[in-house]
Amino acid sequence: MEDHVTPRRVVIIGGGFAGLFAARALRHAPVAVTLVDRRAHHLFQPLLYQCASGILSEGQIAQPLRAVLRRHQNVRCLLADATDVDVKARLVHARRPEGGSVAVPYDDLIVAVGMRQSYFGHDEFAAHAPGMKTLDDALEIRRRLYRAFEMAESATDAEERRQWLTFALVGGGPTGVELAGQIREIAGHTLDREFRTIDPLQARVLLFEGSDKVLGPFGEPLAGRAARTLRDLGVELRLGTRVTDLDAHGLTVKDNEGTTTRYAARTVLWTAGVEAPPIAAALARATGATQDRAGRIAVEPDLTVPGHPEIRVVGDVMGLHRLPGLAEVAMQTGAYAGRAVRHSVEGRAKKPKPFKYIDLGSAAYICRGRAVVKAGPLHLSGVSGWLAWLFIHIAFLTGFRSRLGAVLSWSVSFASGARRERAFTLPDTANPPERPHGAPAVSPQR
C-alpha cells in the first residue's frame, strides 16, 4: 500500500531558475516538495535591466511562484526567508515576512539561493549605488535614471546639471554593458523632444571595469566588438579601474598605474560583483562544507555537499568547476538535482552520473540592433547577434504568459524608442515619511 506511506519531503530553498527547474523535475515524483523563497515571485533575471530601463513591467519579468507551479500538486510554496539549516534534525529554519518563524522538515534539501550583489567589503556604497539583482533594485534604478533627467532639467546651477547628466556604471559584465546601452538609448531616443532646458543626449555614460576589457568571458573577437559598439553609442569606457570611494555625488577610481581620479556623477549603478547570501555560510557551518572567496559552496561532482548526500547545492551558489553565474547553469543544475532526487525516490540504486554542464552559449544585449552572442564555435555580433538574442529570449520566455506582452513592448520600444514603464514613485519631501512601511531599501542583500 505505497499510497499510505508518507511521501519523502523535499525542501527547495530559492525559486530562481535553479529552484524552479528542480521543482519541475520532481513533478511526477511521489514526493512532497516545499519551495521556500523570501520573494513570492520567480524573477526572469536576464531581462531585469529592461524593467529598470522602463521597457517591461514588473509583472512581465516576475511571475508568482505559486502561479507558475499551480499544476504541480506536490509543490507547496512558502513565503519565508531561510535563515539556518539544522542538518541533524533535518530542519530548515525560516522567518516569515510579518514576524514569526517556521521550521520545515526535509528528507532531501536542494539549496538554490543564488548570489547577491557584492560591494567587496564596502557595503556603505550600496546606499549610493544600487545593484541589479532584485525587482527592488530594478525599480530603484528606474527611479534614479528618470529622476536624474528631471533633476537636470530643473537645475539652476550648471555644475549640478552636469552631475545629474553623468551616469557611472561600475562593472563591465553583461549587466553593466546592458545598462550602459539602455541609458544612451533612453537619452537619445526615448526622451527625444521631451525636455526644454537640457538636451538629454548630453548625458555622459561612464563604464568602469577592473579588467582590461568589457564582456571578458565572451573572449575575442566579441569583447572587442562590444567595446567598439559601446564607444560608437557614446559610452565612455574606463578599463583597468577600481573604485576606491563612492558617495551621493560621485566616485573615485584608481587605475592600473596607481593614478586616482574623481568623477562627479549623481547616478552610480553597481554591477561589479556577487557574494553568497548569509544562508550559504550557515549551511557551510552546519555541514563543514567549504566556501570559495565569494561564498560559493564546494560540492561533489553529483552536486551533493560532502558527507551529506541528502543536501544538494545548485545554481549560482554552487561552487563546482567555477561555472559562470548564468541562467543556463542554474537551470541545468536545478534539473539535475531534481532528477537525482526522483531517481533516488524511485529506488534506482545506480549512482548518478556526475553533473556535466552543456554550454549552450551566452548573449549580451548592447542596444537596439546590437548584441553579442557566443554559442560554441559561433560568434555573432551586431545585427546578427541581435537577431539571435531576440530569438533566444522569445524562446526562453515560452511558457510565461507574458511572452506576447514582452514581444509587443519590444516592438514599440525598438520601433519608436517609447518605453511604457517609466512611472516611478518618490518619497514625500514636503511631509517626510515618519511611519513604518513595507517598501524595501536599497541593500546589497540577495
Added chain:
Amino acid sequence: MEDHVTPRRVVIIGGGFAGLFAARALRHAPVAVTLVDRRAHHLFQPLLYQCASGILSEGQIAQPLRAVLRRHQNVRCLLADATDVDVKARLVHARRPEGGSVAVPYDDLIVAVGMRQSYFGHDEFAAHAPGMKTLDDALEIRRRLYRAFEMAESATDAEERRQWLTFALVGGGPTGVELAGQIREIAGHTLDREFRTIDPLQARVLLFEGSDKVLGPFGEPLAGRAARTLRDLGVELRLGTRVTDLDAHGLTVKDNEGTTTRYAARTVLWTAGVEAPPIAAALARATGATQDRAGRIAVEPDLTVPGHPEIRVVGDVMGLHRLPGLAEVAMQTGAYAGRAVRHSVEGRAKKPKPFKYIDLGSAAYICRGRAVVKAGPLHLSGVSGWLAWLFIHIAFLTGFRSRLGAVLSWSVSFASGARRERAFTLPDTANPPERPHGAPAVSPQR
C-alpha cells in the same frame, strides 16, 4: 514685433486631469506654461484600483507628464513640490525632490493640486490602512493584498490565519466598492488552485460605510442594486458604522445605535475621505480665500480666487457648487481655466461666462460583468452597466499609448481570472534596511 515680447507666464500646479486639460487648452496660445508637479507622471486615477489589484501595470495608468505634453512646445514640466505662493511677487515656491528649491514666476496661476486621503484627524491610522490616491498607495495595497494570502498559507495558528484572510475596507464610495469586488474576484478566481493549505475563497471582505448605503451619490435604484451585487459576491456590508480605532490587527467601529464592535483583520484599506493638501491652505492664507471643512478653496463663478483674477482653482480642490471629485469635473474646470487664460491673452475683453458643469454621468465597477453607470436619466447596472463601463473607459483611455495594452490585460483578466501584475516587493527581514533610500512611505499626503 509681437515676437519679441516676453510671452505671458502661466504656472499650473498639478498634472492630474485638471492641470493636464488646462495645459492642453493653452496649446496654441502665445504663453509660456510651466507645469509643476511633485510626481513626474499623470495618473489615470479611475483605474488605480486595477493597478492595486494586479490587472494593470504602473505604466498602463501613469504616463510621464513630459511624454504626454511633448508636442506642446509652450509647456515646460518641472518636478517639484509646490509649498507656497507669494501673491505679491507672483511666485510659486517649490521644493525639488533631491534638495534645493525653486521660485517660479507667473502672470497667471492655475491651481490644480487635487485632494489627498483624509483620516479625519487620525493620521496614525495611515500606517495600518493605506489610502488609494497615488501610485505608491496602489503598490502598497497590491503588496498587502497578495502578501495576506501568502501569510495565511504559512500561518500555523488558526486564529492568525483567519485574521490574514479578513480584509476590511473603510468607505463605501466607488473606490471602496471597486476594491471590495476586486478582492473577492482575486480570492475566487485569480488564486484558484494555487494554495495547498488555505482556500482563498474563505477570505472575508468587510465593507464599512458611515452612511446607510454604498454608492450613495448614484441614488436609487443603483445604490440598492450595487449593494445586492456586492452581497451576492460575498462582500459583507457594515453600513452606518464609524471607525473609532484601527491598528495592525484590526479595527473597532461604532454603529448608529452606539454599539462598539471589534473586527480582527490584518488588511485594512482606507478610502473614506479626502482633504486638501497643505498648498491649498498656503494659498488661502496668501489670498484670504476661504476653505470648506475639507480644505477646498471657495472661488468665483469664473473659478478665480476672490480679489485675484490672475489665480484660478480647478479640479477636486475647487470649492464651487459642491461639485463631486470626479475626473470629469477636473477635466471641465481645467479646460475652462485654460481657455479663460487664452481668451484673456488674446485680448478678448468680454468677461467669460461662468463655469457650468455638464454632468456626463458617473460609473463604478463592481466585478467582472457587473457595474453601475448613471448618465442623466439613464441608470444601468449589471451586465449592461458593465458594457457601458467598458466602453467609457476604452474611450477615455484614447490618446494613451497603453489603451491596447489595457484592453489586452482586461481580456486576459476577464476571461481567465489571471492577473499579470501580481509581483510585489518586500522589505528585507533578515537584514533589515538601515540605509536611506528612495522608496516612499504609506502616508496620507496627497
